[in-house]
Amino acid sequence: MKNSITHLKELESESIYILREVAAQFERPVILFSGGKDSIVVTHLAYKAFYPAKIPFPLLHIDTGHNFQETIDYRDRLVKKLNADLIVGSVQESIDAGRVKEENGYYASRNKLQTTTLLDTIEKYKFDAAIGGARRDEEKARAKERFFSHRDEFGQWNPKNQRPELWNIFNGRKNIGEHFRVFPISNWTEMDVWQYIYQEHIEMPSIYFTHERDVFERDGQWLAAEPCIKLKPTEHVVRKQVRCRTIGDITCTGLTLSKASSLEDIIDEIAATRITERGGRADDKRSETAMEDRKKAGYF
């Protein structure tokens, strides 16, 4: 008998399956929550997977200190609504403790520093599985990523050590000190994520929708004019109607000029767009293998 099922339903089923596997195979899992659409969808899927019980893992936010305020507000509202536990890992604290050094210059960003804070926090709380919203379509180095991605005792990703994943069978066995990153929405594309958000009526942070903001142009991108970014003498602040397509922190999130004010508008815009989602991420542009190199060092 043929059972016809939509692609969103099938993707959702697969992701819920993965989340339940994590709960069954690991002792101290955690959801990496950034306030971006992917981690919002993962959290929503976790709510669905374990209903009517509470989500059996806390949310972890690695706070660079350079977040859009709207993201922080959204995070706090969501945590309250789900009655979830929130842990915040602070990059500022890592800087103050001398664990990492702040970058300098016009292109300074705390993006790379997050890795150290993340690994330190994972070690502090002894998390053995960190669930993230990364997708395979996002970027070249993620195309080969597994659902269950093994990280060694240094938190590092070695492409040669990743385990084959066949059928529905996921091997989360590990030695002490190692952990896994798990990516339940690996097979979802950007469009799938937005279609799902629309279907499920998931509330989203306001910066995904059009709003007026002080911005400036750098290297062909619009960035938010905020205290954490140093302006060059040639750069001027203007007020524009913008929105975020992908949310990193302020220093590396390119804003697009857009009037999209609803989920339908966003979906139409993505369908018509000719630039990939992460095309607006300055952190990926640093080199051809920027993501791969960061992952090898333990990044998300």
Added chain:
Amino acid sequence: MELLRFTTAGSVDDGKSTLIGRLLYDSKSIFEDQLEAVEEASRQRGNEDVNLALLTDGLRAEREQGITIDVAYRYFATPKRKFIIADTPGHIQYTRNMVTGASTADLAIILVDARNGVLEQTVRHSYIASLLGIPHIVVCINKMDLVNYSQEVYEKIISDYDKMSKVLNIKHSVFIPISAKVGDNVVKRSKNMAWYEGEPLLEILETIPIIHKRGSEEFRYPVQYVIRPISDKYPDFRGYAGRVASGIIKVGDKIRVLPFGLESVVTAVSQTDKTLDMASSPESITIQLKDDIDISRGDTLVKVNETQPEVRQDITMDICWFNECSLSVNNKYIIRQTTSETLGIVRSINFKRNINTLEKETDVSQINMNDIAEISIHTSSPMVYDKYQKNRITGSLVFIDIDTNETVGAGMIK
């Protein structure tokens, strides 16, 4: 809109990466910045045309060597369907990658270079697709532009392939003459091959029926996780969470819990707060039962009035080995099958399959990386299973090394 998963098999020189690049490019799934990045990389490498293959080769080492090392997943969609491509290398030393990519595929694309015809690797790729139970095989005869779009060449290759596939017992093959480089019959119909009466590749991918027969018609439900809120609102709730591997379940159905055999009746089938009339594969659901019996992860629910699965400790299977540490008789491994785990010891190696000639080699004492063989094992606890050709979920398992925790092999139960 449905989802189709397919795998692509072919060597570097067959133009497989070019084919995928062409599919993504012509269906407008390549974005400008990706194309720009590839144009730049092509320029740096001295390629004259945009090397579509560069769109698909991700990792640094690969880009430097120009070959694909791992299984890469690509995504694209047309208004008719969403597609997931498991792109695997074609070399014999990456057989394990192909097996991995093929395990969840609904369809396999096998590439043949029109100048070379059916080769050992064609046999190997087809054999693996058949072994892994992929329902549809589409043979793309590529580089037709280099053989003058000759119908004669095309027909000869089909004839050779048919002879070979009778031996392999391959169910369903479609043949298409294409040129990935030039774009003929990939997305757009070829103007150079008017004699070809079939559809271009993309149209076939969009319309071929997706057989959600991940297995037999029988209901199979490996219990994954037990949901027990123990909250004020739900003090007594006990739900068995899992993914329907095959078949259908409804409220009122009489079920049996294997391997121990206790029975009960389904009182609720739900997804989050929605109760369902029925559920089927591949949905993730929660089942509630009338009786308070001891059920845990690893147990399988089946329907009382349907054909039962096997419940045994002595099992024969085809395997593909992944690891440098070879398999020999008396080796012990952790065996993971659906949601259960047990220990297994290798009792015998029955034969090794030469995957280029398809001959059976008996009198083999060890199985090495990339080998395919038939073995028999004994497990420490009973396994609940169906034959793999009947049910890809309940008939499959993996071998895990006790010391290193690595996944070292895959098994398909016979």
